[in-house]
Amino acid sequence: MTARLLFAEELPIGRTLDLGRYAVSEQEILEFSRQWDPQAFHLDPKASAPGFFGGIVASGLHTLSVFQRLAVLGAYRHWDIVAGRTIREVQFLRPVRPGAVLQGFLTVQLVENTRPDRALVTKIGQLADQESVTMTVEVEAYVRRRAAT
Amino acid sequence: MTARLLFAEELPIGRTLDLGRYAVSEQEILEFSRQWDPQAFHLDPKASAPGFFGGIVASGLHTLSVFQRLAVLGAYRHWDIVAGRTIREVQFLRPVRPGAVLQGFLTVQLVENTRPDRALVTKIGQLADQESVTMTVEVEAYVRRRAAT
Numbered sequence: 001m002t003a004r005l006l007f008a009e010e011l012p013i014g015r016t017l018d019l020g021r022y023a024v025s026e027q028e029i030l031e032f033s034r035q036w037d038p039q040a041f042h043l044d045p046k047a048s049a050p051g052f053f054g055g056i057v058a059s060g061l062h063t064l065s066v067f068q069r070l071a072v073l074g075a076y077r078h079w080d081i082v083a084g085r086t087i088r089e090v091q092f093l094r095p096v097r098p099g100a101v102l103q104g105f106l107t108v109q110l111v112e113n114t115r116p117d118r119a120l121v122t123k124i125g126q127l128a129d130q131e132s133v134t135m136t137v138e139v140e141a142y143v144r145r146r147a148a149t
Numbered sequence: 150m151t152a153r154l155l156f157a158e159e160l161p162i163g164r165t166l167d168l169g170r171y172a173v174s175e176q177e178i179l180e181f182s183r184q185w186d187p188q189a190f191h192l193d194p195k196a197s198a199p200g201f202f203g204g205i206v207a208s209g210l211h212t213l214s215v216f217q218r219l220a221v222l223g224a225y226r227h228w229d230i231v232a233g234r235t236i237r238e239v240q241f242l243r244p245v246r247p248g249a250v251l252q253g254f255l256t257v258q259l260v261e262n263t264r265p266d267r268a269l270v271t272k273i274g275q276l277a278d279q280e281s282v283t284m285t286v287e288v289e290a291y292v293r294r295r296a297a298t
Binding site (some may be wrong): 034035037038039041052053059060061064066068069072073076077081082083085086087088089090091092095110147 | 166175184185186187188190201202208209210214215218219221222225226230231232233234235236237238239240241
């Protein structure tokens with residue numbers, strides 16, 4: 001990695017980056033749910049046992065936050081990001097249960113030069129556990145262009 | 150509100166529910182960002198001062214989590230929800246700064262009877278501060294049908 005941040009022109013279009021792994025503990029599922037998504041199937045092991053999932057599962061927002069953390073540490077902190085704009089099509093394909101280890105992937109799909117000083121960058125993100133993909137997401141953010149400097 | 154949970158058939162299609170308000174403190178913006186979205190414009194007041202936003206702003210995921218909390222407490226906890234499926238088109242229209250007071254709104258747009266035991270419910274959510282709308286989101290979740298009982 002270079003010491004300075006990457007401009008939009010320098011992002012690796014079409015290449016999938018491995019963002020590394022994150023282990024989701026029961027404690028963290030409970031803490032996140034209590035604060036942000038207090039539904040029984042996220043925070044009550046007893047009430048959720050006979051339910052659809054047969055136990056607690058992580059809030060979709062928690063899962064999405066895990067992806068964001070991995071994406072910032074594994075990619076975005078090296079990019080000259082101006083601001084996020086859209087989160088699109090977050091698909092929760094399979095439940096994330098206590099003890100899941102999630103691996104993140106990020107692919108830059110499109111760089112559109114919307115303004116002289118910045119580009120709109122479309123990225124596809126995925127989280128997978130040891131079996132298969134648990135979540136997919138499409139994100140748009142503005143990234144500075146070299147022309148801006 | 151009834152004591153039992155509402156079935157898909159009972160959801161108020163087309164009516165916009167007021168979910169109440171939530172105050173976003175600087176402390177909470179910093180805590181959320183440190184854990185889930187450690188980008189400078191979310192967690193470093195000094196580094197972000199000369200930047201695009203002129204100071205720190207809440208992570209989009211934090212803003213979305215505030216909406217979810219308001220939606221659960223103001224609506225979802227009264228519904229017989231099976232599981233969330235998709236978060237679609239989260240638009241971050243204006244920055245959320247420390248001290249912002251966000252008001253949530255939820256509209257049930259569509260109830261599709263996808264299976265005998267549950268329906269796919271599409272909802273439109275909004276957060277607004279005292280000036281105007283800061284975030285919009287479309288969410289899909291499965292809700293039990295009366296037929297299931």
